[in-house]
Amino acid sequence: SQQGEEDPQALSIQEGENATMNCSYKTSINNLQWYRQNSGRGLVHLILIRSNEREKHSGRLRVTLDTSKKSSSLLITASRAADTASYFCATDVGLAGSNYKLTFGKGTLLTVNP
Amino acid sequence: GAGVSQSPRYKVAKRGQDVALRCDPISGHVSLFWYQQALGQGPEFLTYFQNEAQLDKSGLPSDRFFAERPEGSVSTLKIQRTQQEDSAVYLCASRWTDSNEKLFFGSGTQLSVL
Numbered sequence: 410s411q412q413g414e415e416d417p418q419a420l421s422i423q424e425g426e427n428a429t430m431n432c433s434y435k436t437s438i439n440n441l442q443w444y445r446q447n448s449g450r451g452l453v454h455l456i457l458i459r460s461n462e463r464e465k466h467s468g469r470l471r472v473t474l475d476t477s478k479k480s481s482s483l484l485i486t487a488s489r490a491a492d493t494a495s496y497f498c499a500t501d502v503g504l505a506g507s508n509y510k511l512t513f514g515k516g517t518l519l520t521v522n523p
Numbered sequence: 524g525a526g527v528s529q530s531p532r533y534k535v536a537k538r539g540q541d542v543a544l545r546c547d548p549i550s551g552h553v554s555l556f557w558y559q560q561a562l563g564q565g566p567e568f569l570t571y572f573q574n575e576a577q578l579d580k581s582g583l584p585s586d587r588f589f590a591e592r593p594e595g596s597v598s599t600l601k602i603q604r605t606q607q608e609d610s611a612v613y614l615c616a617s618r619w620t621d622s623n624e625k626l627f628f629g630s631g632t633q634l635s636v637l
Contacts (some may be wrong), residue, residue: 413565444623451527451614452566497565499626503624510579511556511626513565 413498413514421520428485430437430517432498441474443483446495447464526625529615529629536636544600544632546615556626557600558614562620574596579616605636
């Protein structure tokens with residue numbers, strides 16, 4: 410079963426526009442991570458936000474976390490065609506003191522049109 | 524090596540055949556994960572190793588699936604008597620420890636069972 414749910418399932422925008430993807434999850438987390446996957450490739454880590462953080466930036470990426478609503482958003486500003494990929498949120502859930510189980514959502518397919 | 528390496532990249536098996544998928548994690552990484560990714564879905568957790576110890580195999584779909592990491596580095600995921608529903612991309616990922624850290628993914632093995 411998957412802990413996170415991304416929204417929307419698919420998003421198509423023009424180059425230069427901003428893209429926002431949302432993630433909702435069900436249980437308490439230690440941290441939440443966002444990954445990107447290009448077609449036919451493995452996942453690449455983008456950004457990690459801990460449960461006690463509310464916002465984090467990395468280059469053109471901005472992530473927010475609202476633990477009261479159990480949700481996160483990923484904003485990509487000034488999108489480029491090379492940003493076309495699937496984006497997944499993943500939650501790191503502590504189990505019996507060991508926070509190893511990273512659980513992924515179904516992903517958002519982002520298409521950036523040149 | 525510089526990254527997580529998986530082999531083979533593609534595997535075609537006839538139904539009923541046994542297959543073995545290999546993962547070479549980043550040198551020194553303690554934690555190793557196997558995920559299964561169906562087309563259009565997010566990665567689903569299969570199993571987790573800390574060094575050579577398999578601490579969680581709760582995601583393995585059936586007793587036909589078996590994973591090992593005998594020396595705490597290279598890992599093999601074995602699927603016996605493959606079925607069509609086993610067709611998926613199998614992803615391996617590793618990281619230094621269990622703490623709040625990102626995963627490094629391999630490119631995956633795409634398994635097609637005919």
